[in-house]
Amino acid sequence: MGHISFDHILPEVGKRVTSRLRLRLAARMMTTAQAWPAELLDLSYFGGRIACDEPPQPGQDVLIEWGDFDAFGMVVWANLRTCGVRFYEPLKAQVLIATRDRNDVEPVQTNKDRAHHEARDFVMGKLNR
Structure with a gap:
């Protein structure tokens, strides 16, 4: 049997296959x-970067849920507040498109944004503390 090479589709070390x-x-x-x-x-099709308090250690299996979607994978790196997850099954293009569309409508506010809105609402008398 001949040697099969996947060099044409495998990225160089440290390079991503997809954006x-x-x-x-x-x-x-x-x-x-x-x-x-x-x-x-x-x-991406193959993974994601997630921010959370005390992320799991590399090697742990995780389930990520967002909106109507979820993906199962393994943590491949972690630091104090973020981790990278490699999915066991690639996401479908429709999931990425729907996620992009949801992000355009429902982006998460930063702590600074939330504090700014709360301060404004407090000054306007809309928020009681």
């Missing part, structure tokens, strides 16, 4: 032991 969709969407991340709110920061 990522930049986002700021509310999400939820779950392991078998824990679930917590998160932010989906970017997404």
Whole structure:
């Protein structure tokens, strides 16, 4: 049997196969032991970057839910506030398109944005503390 090479489709070390969709969407991340709110920061067919308090360690399986979608994968890197997840099954193009459209309508507000809106509402008498 001859040697089969996939060099034409495999990226160089450190290079992505596809670009990522930049986002700021509310999400939820779950392991078998824990679930917590998160932010989906970017997404591609093969993975995503998620922000949350105390992300899981590399090697852990996670389920990411956002909107009407979810994806199962493994954490491949993590730092203090974000982690990268490689999905076990690539996302469909329709999921990426629907996610992009949702991001245009429902972006997550930053803490600074929320504080600004709360301060404005307080000054306007719309928010009581």
